[in-house]
Amino acid sequence: MNIEAIPSTEAQVAEAARPRDREATRQRLLVAARALFAEHGYEHVTVRMIASEAEANIALVCRYFGSKAGLFGEVLQGEPTIRRIIDGDPAGLAGRLAEYAAWRMHHDPESRILRSLEYSSGDPEIKILMRDRLRTAVIDPLAAALDGPDAHARARTATALFLGIGRMRRTLGPEAPTPADVERLTAMFEACLRA
Template identity: 55%
Template structure:
């Protein structure tokens, strides 16, 4: 391990500041810290995805990242804070929600169907599937749901009850995890992807529509 990573100090050449060589050495500690921090984040992402929050220790993360254990706490403060940073940085749903409000139901449906692909299990899905229910990260998961999914969807909606509609759509988005864990997805994977996308688009459209748009016409139900 580099001395600069552990101490944050440059070597004698940097202290002397002799020309370009001294400046290059002076910059090296910052680069090393950034590289180490990046390795820790990548190691944590992989381990949390493999074992869930409760099955991972700081020692495991440090070993996978080839870093000193003290650096994990120095850069991130705690395992829970590290989990939160990994989760915040890995979410593809941000890009799915962003865009035109008119296309949101279709984008959400396509995202859901992508999660069914055998070769595609997003890091965020693995993190959520294996870590949901852990008390230590409950607040982090709540903030993730609020900040990354619910509020961005609310911002896309017009009309009354925007938050309730966003929560309903979020229920569809997040509900895939328990089904995947308990029942498996073979039947859904065997279905036609285009048909699934069309059905899900209709579900998201209904969930996100303002109340007036969902009221039946007069007399539809014998009124």
């Protein structure tokens, strides 16, 4: 009898008794990671914590996601984007972006995961994920909604305006926007998006 094959912890016993279902295990890992990242932030969560919470073997995190950063990237895929703001009448896009930016002056991101992403931005793995998230969730969809030349460059400029507002909120704290703020922001987004 191979003594190493005998489960030694409660989690291993539970895992040995559970039927193998790759997708169910993958989903449990995603759910556990989302909850832990939202509660503790990226840098304070370990792969061991995620595996324990999901009642899964720690090696499965690497098998299914490649790394903790890969798992975090997968969690980000399920988070809200500004697509709902971009979609709609193109003539009103600058105004919708301005209203959202004004709202962001006063509020943290709606998602606890996105807040975690903001606060973990110094981590080298997170920088890569942030860059990819910014491209796929903001710049590329915004560029796709624009007509005319240099759509990608115009989308990057509008995104820079969003990033500046987020940085200001983190540095100075939230401030309630005024109607004049929305008017100014609308004019700024119109300038950014103009062909």
